[in-house]
Amino acid sequence: MRVLGIDPGLTRCGMGVVEGEVGRPLTLKDVGVIRTTSTLAVPDRLVTIEKGIDAWIDEHRPDAVAVERIFARSDVSTIMGTAQASGLAMVCAARRGIPVALHTPSEVKAAVSGNGRADKAQVGAMVTRILRLDAMPKPADAADALALAITHIWRGGAQARIEAAQAAALAAAGRNR
Amino acid sequence: MRVLGIDPGLTRCGMGVVEGEVGRPLTLKDVGVIRTTSTLAVPDRLVTIEKGIDAWIDEHRPDAVAVERIFARSDVSTIMGTAQASGLAMVCAARRGIPVALHTPSEVKAAVSGNGRADKAQVGAMVTRILRLDAMPKPADAADALALAITHIWRGGAQARIEAAQAAALAAAGRNR
Numbered sequence: 089m090r091v092l093g094i095d096p097g098l099t100r101c102g103m104g105v106v107e108g109e110v111g112r113p114l115t116l117k118d119v120g121v122i123r124t125t126s127t128l129a130v131p132d133r134l135v136t137i138e139k140g141i142d143a144w145i146d147e148h149r150p151d152a153v154a155v156e157r158i159f160a161r162s163d164v165s166t167i168m169g170t171a172q173a174s175g176l177a178m179v180c181a182a183r184r185g186i187p188v189a190l191h192t193p194s195e196v197k198a199a200v201s202g203n204g205r206a207d208k209a210q211v212g213a214m215v216t217r218i219l220r221l222d223a224m225p226k227p228a229d230a231a232d233a234l235a236l237a238i239t240h241i242w243r244g245g246a247q248a249r250i251e252a253a254q255a256a257a258l259a260a261a262g263r264n265r
Numbered sequence: 266m267r268v269l270g271i272d273p274g275l276t277r278c279g280m281g282v283v284e285g286e287v288g289r290p291l292t293l294k295d296v297g298v299i300r301t302t303s304t305l306a307v308p309d310r311l312v313t314i315e316k317g318i319d320a321w322i323d324e325h326r327p328d329a330v331a332v333e334r335i336f337a338r339s340d341v342s343t344i345m346g347t348a349q350a351s352g353l354a355m356v357c358a359a360r361r362g363i364p365v366a367l368h369t370p371s372e373v374k375a376a377v378s379g380n381g382r383a384d385k386a387q388v389g390a391m392v393t394r395i396l397r398l399d400a401m402p403k404p405a406d407a408a409d410a411l412a413l414a415i416t417h418i419w420r421g422g423a424q425a426r427i428e429a430a431q432a433a434a435l436a437a438a439g440r441n442r
Binding site for chain 2: 135167181
């Protein structure tokens with residue numbers, strides 16, 4: 089399967105495409121960052137991000153899109169832009185019918201490094217090894233996007249199956265109410 | 266001028282269209298709510314909201330879109346969905362070249378009621394009077410969307426002009442760096 093990982097952000101949106109299956113070597117297909125400048129108004133920055141994500145999806149036609157699950161944390165100054173970029177990532181995939189999965193930062197860290205509290209350098213080093221790259225992908229947002237895609241492949245879509253089952257159960261409960 | 270006010274939310278996105286100018290009676294053109302059910306996955310809910318906003322813009326062809334400015338507040342459970350819906354509102358307008366303005370809740374309350382700490386009932390009552398309606402628009406999200414549109418008309422696009430000037434100054438500074 090081919091997975092597009094997206095590490096959402098208003099200034100830098102990390103994008104990484106990985107292909108492969110559980111138990112077999114994974115392959116890097118593409119990696120990069122969609123950047124927007126803070127001199128633009130936020131609506132225009134969001135349009136740039138949306139166009140960028142659309143272009144990545146159209147070029148790579150992923151089987152699934154894996155997006156970092158955002159929490160309302162202490163970093164209040166950037167949370168709004170991050171949330172808005174993550175919403176666009178979900179919409180760009182969902183309107184094409186591509187399954188979207190959300191993975192938390194600690195799930196991603198645990199999946200690629202075995203340690204849910206690994207730092208950026210450890211995650212980057214593991215991504216480099218797993219994909220057999222000559223150098224660590226930069227910036228960190230790009231490496232994080234690849235880590236998301238790897239996590240999604242290795243979790244074997246378990247999360248997506250659980251969420252589909254939950255949604256079906258909730259929908260059934262709603263109909264019977 | 267015709268303004269579409271949007272009170273963003275994942276469960277209920279308030280939509281209100283008001284036409285008029287400063288110093289003249291304002292007219293309600295349309296009001297309503299885009300709803301999505303929590304039994305759907307978030308990506309699908311966001312797609313529903315995007316389609317709904319697109320349809321409102323295409324039908325009413327507003328000169329400007331006024332969106333509530335969201336802050337990362339204490340209400341952590343709903344902030345992510347609200348942020349994502351507000352991002353979609355901005356994108357839907359910006360990709361058609363329609364100016365987007367953000368107004369804070371206290372700016373809206375102050376504009377329609379003269380009191381930046383007015384409660385929902387007071388805002389709703391003032392919206393009803395300003396637009397000469399027979400009854401208060403419901404739910405509160407719909408009244409809030411109308412209040413946003415009224416605020417935008419009454420502020421006379423001052424905010425949009427300030428932001429355009431700031432963006433131009435920042436862009437010039439960026440070029441000279």
